[in-house]
Amino acid sequence: MLTQKYLDGAAAYARAWPGPVTSLLRPDNSTSWDMDAIEIDPGDYSRDGHAVEMFPTESQALATRLSNAALVFPFLAPSEQGTLATCRRLQVPVVFGTEYSAVTERQIIDSETRNPLLRWRRKVWAAKAEKTRLQMLRHAAGVQCSGTPTYDVYRHHNVNPLLFFDSRVPLADVLSEHQIMLKAQAMQTAMPLRLIFGGRLIAMKGVMDLPEVAAELQRLGVDFQLDIYGQGDLEPRLRKRIVALGLQARVRLQGVLDFTAGWLPRLRQHADVFVCCHPQGDPSSTYPEVMSCGVPIVGYDNEAFAGIVRESKSGWVSPIGDPKALAGRLAQLAKQREALAAAAHQAVAFAREHAFECTFARRSAHLMACSRLPGKPER
Numbered sequence: 001m002l003t004q005k006y007l008d009g010a011a012a013y014a015r016a017w018p019g020p021v022t023s024l025l026r027p028d029n030s031t032s033w034d035m036d037a038i039e040i041d042p043g044d045y046s047r048d049g050h051a052v053e054m055f056p057t058e059s060q061a062l063a064t065r066l067s068n069a070a071l072v073f074p075f076l077a078p079s080e081q082g083t084l085a086t087c088r089r090l091q092v093p094v095v096f097g098t099e100y101s102a103v104t105e106r107q108i109i110d111s112e113t114r115n116p117l118l119r120w121r122r123k124v125w126a127a128k129a130e131k132t133r134l135q136m137l138r139h140a141a142g143v144q145c146s147g148t149p150t151y152d153v154y155r156h157h158n159v160n161p162l163l164f165f166d167s168r169v170p171l172a173d174v175l176s177e178h179q180i181m182l183k184a185q186a187m188q189t190a191m192p193l194r195l196i197f198g199g200r201l202i203a204m205k206g207v208m209d210l211p212e213v214a215a216e217l218q219r220l221g222v223d224f225q226l227d228i229y230g231q232g233d234l235e236p237r238l239r240k241r242i243v244a245l246g247l248q249a250r251v252r253l254q255g256v257l258d259f260t261a262g263w264l265p266r267l268r269q270h271a272d273v274f275v276c277c278h279p280q281g282d283p284s285s286t287y288p289e290v291m292s293c294g295v296p297i298v299g300y301d302n303e304a305f306a307g308i309v310r311e312s313k314s315g316w317v318s319p320i321g322d323p324k325a326l327a328g329r330l331a332q333l334a335k336q337r338e339a340l341a342a343a344a345h346q347a348v349a350f351a352r353e354h355a356f357e358c359t360f361a362r363r364s365a366h367l368m369a370c371s372r373l374p375g376k377p378e379r
Helices: 004-016 059-066 078-090 102-112 116-137 148-154 177-187 207-219 235-244 259-270 286-291 303-312 323-334 337-353 356-370
Strands: 021-025 050-054 095-098 142-146 161-164 193-198 224-229 251-253 273-276 297-300 316-318
Touching: 004 021, 004 050, 004 356, 059 078, 078 116, 095 356, 102 116, 102 148, 102 303, 142 148, 142 356, 148 161, 148 303, 161 356, 177 337, 193 259, 193 323, 207 224, 207 235, 207 251, 207 323, 224 259, 235 251, 273 286, 273 323, 286 297, 286 303, 286 337, 297 303, 297 323, 303 316, 303 337, 316 323, 323 337
Parallel strands: 021 050, 095 142, 142 161, 193 224, 193 273, 224 251, 273 297, 297 316
Antiparallel strands: none
């Protein structure tokens, strides 16, 4: 199982790269709740210059596989120490990809782990892992940081860092100036306030706070509708909580939509605000993808979303773990539709700058500059 998002990204690299691009993947038995997961056959998958193979289990087999590589691009994790050592011995440049900062890892542990002893042990392991990552970065030709949290830290530990904001929305699908003008006009008159959430229905996404936000909005007398899209292990609990709070007329679980044919049109046509209760700083591609549809975000003040708000000048942050405060902000915006419209314009401008092909052009150029390709562009 791979996500279509991953395959689209790898294909974008392959289109820019003057040679074959191969993904070496390790098997994993954990359950995936990704909305765009698809099944492929490793060893029999090859499209647009991108092939998928299983990761060699023997060190010599790995060395043989990597010996002619122009660049190796692994995730920054302690499990890749062996890969880094092999590449250093072969003099193959390595660029690491990163997503979660040490702060975000601790927040994820807090959101997913109830047992205090287990929580402490996982945080000790995470602290050791961060020390290892910092050591690994010193030997890397570059690092690509998804969002501001890892960039703000790792740019001080590597000679060639790159900040990017991940999105799979191409420039042609970002709202045009005319489209965002029409949407902004509709946002100022639409009733009820159309709220939306989409993503995995799991603890680290804070989905159990969504009914609490809705209950407070109802108490405050706000006319609203909240549609929740996605799947995950918390879906049964979420459904029960919606019923327990008497929110069935206001809050609807809508299942999973196809990203391009369903999710993006829903955002463009039927959403005023994206409600984001992420209690941790996962640099989710949801942020720029939602913004590309002219939907501003009200979310918890995690470091990834705070970075997006800082860079885009769009959106509003609220204290983490306080659904009533987030609902209060939404209640204010329900009366300040012109502020919503202005934020929608800013969101689209940011999304246009960080559209899929623009982002991957920058990332591909960075990888080429770090590689041992002949005739590569200078850093």
